[in-house]
Every structure is written in C-alpha cells, then in structure tokens.
Amino acid sequence: MNLLSALAAAYDRLPHAPPYGYSSEKIGFCVILNPDGTVAEVADLRGTDKKRSPRIMQVPAAVKRAVNIAPNFLWDKSAYVLGVAGEGAKRVDEVHAAFCARHRDWLDGTTDEGLVAFLRFLDAWRPDAFAALGQEDIRDANIVFRLGSERGFLHDRPAARALWRRIGAEGASNPQTCLLTAEKAPVARLHPSVKGVWGGQSSGSSLVSFNLDAFTSYGHEQGDNAPVSEAATFAYTTALNLFLSDKHHRLQIGDTSTVFWAEAEESAAAEAESLFAGFFDTAPTREDIAAIEATLAQKVGEKLGAIREGKPLVQILPDLAGARFHVLGLAPNAARLSVRFYWDSTFGQLVANYQRFLADMALDPPPRDGWPPLWRYLVELAVQGKRENVPPLIAGEWMRAILTGGRYPMTLLSTTLMRVRSDGEVNAYRAAILKSVLKRNLSMEAPVALDPANQNKGYILGRLFAVYEEVQRAALGGHVNATIKDKFYGAASATPQKVFRTLDAGSQNHFSKLRKLSAGRAVNLEKLLTSITDLMEPGNDPIPSSLSAAEQALFGIGYYHQRSDFFRKRDEADPEGSPVTDASA
Structure with missing residues (x-):
C-alpha cells in the first residue's frame, strides 16, 4: 500500500x-443575523x-488559494466576509467584493430563510459599520454565520448542504480512473493544502502538485498527470491534516513533523499509538488519556517497561504484533512538503x-533522566543546544534508520x-550516539561500561585523558580557570601525539601537589595511570600521530567511562573514594 492509499x-x-466536501477549520467568531439581514450580535467562539x-x-x-482571490462557501476570513482586515492587508475591497458577488451567484433563487437573510446581509453591510460591532479581535479571524432564532450555523442547514453538493458536482472534471481506488471518478486538478507541518507555510503546503511545464506528461495539465479522484484526494488530505493537528498522532523530531497511525480496532490502535509515542517522546501517555480508556495510562506504562527490557511483543501484546502501523515524516520545502520517510509494516x-x-544506545552509566526522547539526543547535535539549530536532514535520516533497522547516517x-x-562536552547522550554508530554502521565492539582490558588505542587514550583531568582536579580542586579538557580535548582526540607529552609533563606537577594533600589518592591515580599505559602497544612512541573518526568516537567513549567511574558512588569505607557526584550526563 502506498502513502496516499x-x-x-x-x-x-x-x-x-x-x-466529503467539508474540512475542519479554526473559527473565531460567529455573526448572528436577524431575518432582515441586519447584525444582531457577534459571538466569540474562541476558547x-x-x-x-x-x-x-x-x-x-476551504478553497486552495495563494495569490488568487477565491471565497469560501458561507465562511471566510474577515477581509472576505466584512471587508476589514489587520494593518498592512492588501486587496481587502477586492476580496470582499468577490465574496459578495460569488455568493449572490451561488445563492441565486434560494428560498431558505437563513440563506435569504445572508443575502440581505451582503446587500446591507458596509465595512465602515465595523466599529459598531465592538469586536476588534475579529480582524483576520475566520467567521461563520447563524440565524438569530436558531442554534445551528448557516452552513449546516439542509439547504446549504444540498447547495454545496451541487456546487461541487458542477466543478467536477471528466471522470478518469483513480490511481488510488481504481474507480472512474472526477479527477482533482489541484490537491488541497496540508497544514500544520512545522516550518511550513501557515496557509498550507502541497504534498502533490504540478504547476510547471517541466512537471507535465503527454500534455496533461495539473492533476491530470497523476489522476486521483476528488473523493480520494479529499480523504487523504483530510486524514493527514487531522493527524497533524492531533497530538495523539504527531511528534516533532528535529525539523521533521512525524505522524503515525495504526490499523486496528479503536482501543487497540490507541494503545499501539500511545506506545509509539512513548518510544520517542518524554512521556509514554497523554494528558487526556482517560478520555480513551481509564486504565490505558497504567497499561501503556507497564507494556512500555516490558518492551524496553527486551521482551518480544508477542509475549506482551500478542493481538498487536501483526497490526499494521504507519509512520510518516514531513518537512517543509518552499510551498511543498518533502517526505523524509514513510514506513509501513507490522507493529x-x-x-x-x-x-x-x-541495544545500540545502551550505556553505563546511563543518562540520569531515564529513557531520553529522541529529540533530547538531537539537541546534543545543535549549536547552543537549541532545538531549532538541529542540523537539517539528520533527524529524518536517523528516524528512518531506527524504523527500518537500517544503517544510521554517518553525519x-x-x-x-x-x-x-x-x-569539550562528553555526556551520556553524545557517548551513546557515538557507540550506536560504531556498533551498527562499522560493526565495531564499543563497550557499554568501563572496560579496563580494552586495547583500542582510541579508547585507551580517552581513559588516559580522563585520568590526567582527574589528577588536575584532585590537586587543584575547583580553583582552575580552564581545565585540560577545556584546553586540549579537541586536539588530544584528533592528534594525540602533539598533546599527550604536554599533559604528562603537567601531571607531574599536579602529582607533586596531590601527594601533599592526599598521598593515598596520589598512589591510586599513579597505579591507574600505569595500568592504562601498560595497555599501549610497545614502541618508541606508542601514542599515534592521529586518530580516525571511529577511534575519535572510542576516545570519547573511553573518556566518558573513565570520568564517570571517578564520580560513581563509592562505599563509605573507601577513604580514597571520589566525591559522591552524578556526572553521568
């Protein structure tokens, strides 16, 4: 099954x-009309x-419009409906005149009381009467209408619905075979806009469009190049817009707006979707989860814990194991949308x-905040730690690799x-990312926890660098403007031969001070330093001139493991233990 299907x-x-023929829109106000077309009052529909x-x-x-003037049926923005708009708006008189003219044409000959009142309103209304409404917030808001003697809106009246169906049928093109349904039906020349994609245009963007000659085939124009029926077009765009507007079916991962849905009975689908949200977001449940099922929050938490322990889904939720699940990632691309990934398989x-x-991300010690959401890892790749600075494409490519079980992006x-x-910051998040790429892409064994016997030169040098830093900290305490990590980490991890001689010489001065403060601590650190250097390959200069990218990653992992080991909680009986500090992240 393809994405649109x-x-x-x-x-x-x-x-x-x-x-079909209707859409969910954000409506701010309702103009309540008297039968003679005068305004009785304006109701504020906002929350x-x-x-x-x-x-x-x-x-x-809603009609699709960019620079064109095209009114909606019985509702629209204030510029179209009332001829008033916010400061800087253009063509307000034109769009209001088009709204009035189009509705007079649409409603010509109607005898419905509500629609007649609406026509009288169009004839009587003047934009200079706006101040008398007493609703300044109505500018640029979407507006609907209601007859004062009734509770329903004009667009919901049976006569209005019948007229709207007739208008839609009149605009239909010659029937063709729909690519989605294989049925003959009128083809959509323009597909409705998709709204709600982060970074996209507020008016919406196109997932499917043909607006240049270079996109045409065999002389076909617009939607005729890939015929999809009006009904199927409406169905797929409506479903996508609903998913994008619903936090139950949407996650934001970097610059990629991710929607997901399950093919299952309603309660089972809700549970699968809640579990998926828990995989990649902070909380495994939603604020209004009780509206779906009173006990779902607890159930999801228990199942999520079992999944994270590695138990097969057939043992946890056998009914969901074979259910189809869909995940779609979208990102803006000018007036269009890019499909970063689309995954469709069983849950x-x-x-x-x-x-x-x-398993790829497993690390000891782990991040102190428990299971991090994916965006928390991505923030570690962003300048200044800001989510908007996450490098483009990485989020989508990484998410696709996670969903498919494929290789991670080398970026x-x-x-x-x-x-x-x-x-110079090597925390649990970054160390886990480095380990995961080494394991999946390069098939390298990267230790989960501190491995004192590991002889990889990158890992050894990372541990050694952490020891030099600890010697400095133990000797000087917090009275250091810049630690050796601040000064030398970048050079030490890339071109170690240029740096480690300097670090070794500096450590001798620090050892001299440390012996006066704590002889036992100095002896333990000297023993650790010797045990690490003994792992190096023998030779005139066992420290390499440079490290590959994979070795630099292991350098970071080794540094993280050894540094974290210094800050682990020690037994109180150990007089030489480091301060009880959590430095896992």
Whole structure:
C-alpha cells in the first residue's frame, strides 16, 4: 500500500473526520443575523484559555488559494466576509467584493430563510459599520454565520448542504480512473493544502502538485498527470491534516513533523499509538488519556517497561504484533512538503527495530533522566543546544534508520564529534550516539561500561585523558580557570601525539601537589595511570600521530567511562573514594 492509499484508508476509520466536501477549520467568531439581514450580535467562539484558541469546526472545504482571490462557501476570513482586515492587508475591497458577488451567484433563487437573510446581509453591510460591532479581535479571524432564532450555523442547514453538493458536482472534471481506488471518478486538478507541518507555510503546503511545464506528461495539465479522484484526494488530505493537528498522532523530531497511525480496532490502535509515542517522546501517555480508556495510562506504562527490557511483543501484546502501523515524516520545502520517510509494516517489526535501537544506545552509566526522547539526543547535535539549530536532514535520516533497522547516517558520527571538539562536552547522550554508530554502521565492539582490558588505542587514550583531568582536579580542586579538557580535548582526540607529552609533563606537577594533600589518592591515580599505559602497544612512541573518526568516537567513549567511574558512588569505607557526584550526563 502506498502513502496516499494508506492515508485515504485511514480516513474511513476516523470517527470524527468531516464528511466529503467539508474540512475542519479554526473559527473565531460567529455573526448572528436577524431575518432582515441586519447584525444582531457577534459571538466569540474562541476558547477561554490564555491564547484564546479558535474553535475547530467542520465547514465547507476551504478553497486552495495563494495569490488568487477565491471565497469560501458561507465562511471566510474577515477581509472576505466584512471587508476589514489587520494593518498592512492588501486587496481587502477586492476580496470582499468577490465574496459578495460569488455568493449572490451561488445563492441565486434560494428560498431558505437563513440563506435569504445572508443575502440581505451582503446587500446591507458596509465595512465602515465595523466599529459598531465592538469586536476588534475579529480582524483576520475566520467567521461563520447563524440565524438569530436558531442554534445551528448557516452552513449546516439542509439547504446549504444540498447547495454545496451541487456546487461541487458542477466543478467536477471528466471522470478518469483513480490511481488510488481504481474507480472512474472526477479527477482533482489541484490537491488541497496540508497544514500544520512545522516550518511550513501557515496557509498550507502541497504534498502533490504540478504547476510547471517541466512537471507535465503527454500534455496533461495539473492533476491530470497523476489522476486521483476528488473523493480520494479529499480523504487523504483530510486524514493527514487531522493527524497533524492531533497530538495523539504527531511528534516533532528535529525539523521533521512525524505522524503515525495504526490499523486496528479503536482501543487497540490507541494503545499501539500511545506506545509509539512513548518510544520517542518524554512521556509514554497523554494528558487526556482517560478520555480513551481509564486504565490505558497504567497499561501503556507497564507494556512500555516490558518492551524496553527486551521482551518480544508477542509475549506482551500478542493481538498487536501483526497490526499494521504507519509512520510518516514531513518537512517543509518552499510551498511543498518533502517526505523524509514513510514506513509501513507490522507493529511487531516496529517494536523489534526499536529494541535494536535501545541495544545500540545502551550505556553505563546511563543518562540520569531515564529513557531520553529522541529529540533530547538531537539537541546534543545543535549549536547552543537549541532545538531549532538541529542540523537539517539528520533527524529524518536517523528516524528512518531506527524504523527500518537500517544503517544510521554517518553525519550522525561526524556531527557529534564536531560538537564534542567544539565544546569539550562528553555526556551520556553524545557517548551513546557515538557507540550506536560504531556498533551498527562499522560493526565495531564499543563497550557499554568501563572496560579496563580494552586495547583500542582510541579508547585507551580517552581513559588516559580522563585520568590526567582527574589528577588536575584532585590537586587543584575547583580553583582552575580552564581545565585540560577545556584546553586540549579537541586536539588530544584528533592528534594525540602533539598533546599527550604536554599533559604528562603537567601531571607531574599536579602529582607533586596531590601527594601533599592526599598521598593515598596520589598512589591510586599513579597505579591507574600505569595500568592504562601498560595497555599501549610497545614502541618508541606508542601514542599515534592521529586518530580516525571511529577511534575519535572510542576516545570519547573511553573518556566518558573513565570520568564517570571517578564520580560513581563509592562505599563509605573507601577513604580514597571520589566525591559522591552524578556526572553521568
């Protein structure tokens, strides 16, 4: 099943999806009309939260517009409906005139009381009467209408729905065979916009479009190049827009807006989707999880723990093992959307690939905050630790590799090494990333915990660097403006031969001071230093002139392991133990 077919099939299973020809839009206000077309009042439909969020409402489907003027049926922005807009708006008079003219044409001959009142409003309304409404916030908001004597909106009246169906049928093109349904039906020349992708245009972007001659085939224009019926187009875009607007089906991973859905009975699908969110986000459940099932939060937490322990899904949730699961990653690309990845397989396969990812990232000591979300790892690759600075493409490529069980992007290794050399920070997140790439891409054995017998020269030098740093800390305490890590980490991990002689010479001065402060501590550190150097290959100069990228990664892992070992909680009976400090992250 391809992406568009899967989304169109998902539409049929969504209980609250708008019917064909309608879309869910953010509506801020309702103009309440008297039968003679005068304005009775303006009702504020926004929520009572701090942001005064608009109400999501099903209205006749929004038309697709960029620079063109095209009114919506019985609702629209204030510029179209009232002829008023915020400061700097252009063509306000034009769009309002088009709204009025188009509706007079659409509603010509109607006898419905509500629609007649609306026509009278269009004839009587003047933009200079806006101040009398007393609703300054209505500027640029979406507006609907209601007849004062009734509770329903004008667009929901039976006469309006019948008219909207007729309008849609009149605009249909000649029927062709739909690529998604294999049925003959009118083809969509333009596909509706997809909204809600992070970084995309606020008016929406196109997932499918043909707007240049270079994109055409055999002289076909626009949607005729890849015929998809109006109904199928509506189904897939509606489902995708609902997923993007629903935190139950969406995650933001770097610059990639990730939506996911399961093909299963409603409660089972909710559980699978909650588990997936727990794989890659901070919390395994949602704030309003009780609305789905009272005990789902506890169930998801227990199942997630079992999955992270490595138990097969068939033992935990046998009914979900064979359920189809879909994950789609989208990123903005000018007025279009890029599909960073689309994965479609069984939930059992997804869990197996996720458990492999956990095995790749396993590290001791682990991050102190428990199981980190994927975005927390990505932040370690960003300048100044800001999520908006995460390098483009990495998030999507890494997520695709996790889902498919494939190779990680090598830029993950190079970017992590670059950030470590830049700021000298080697924490649990970065060490785990380095280890995972070595293990999956290069089939190298990278130790999970401190390995005193490991003879890889990068790992040995990383441990040795951590010992030199500890000697300095023990001798000088916190009275150091810049540690050897601050000064030398980048050079030591890339060209160690130039640095380690200097570090060894400096350590002799630090040992002299340390012997006066704590002779036992000095002896222990000297023994550790000797045990590490004994692992080096014999020769005139066992320290290499340079290290490869893989060896630099092992340098970072060795440094992290040895440094963390100094700060582990020691038995109180050990008088030479380091301070009880958690430096795992």
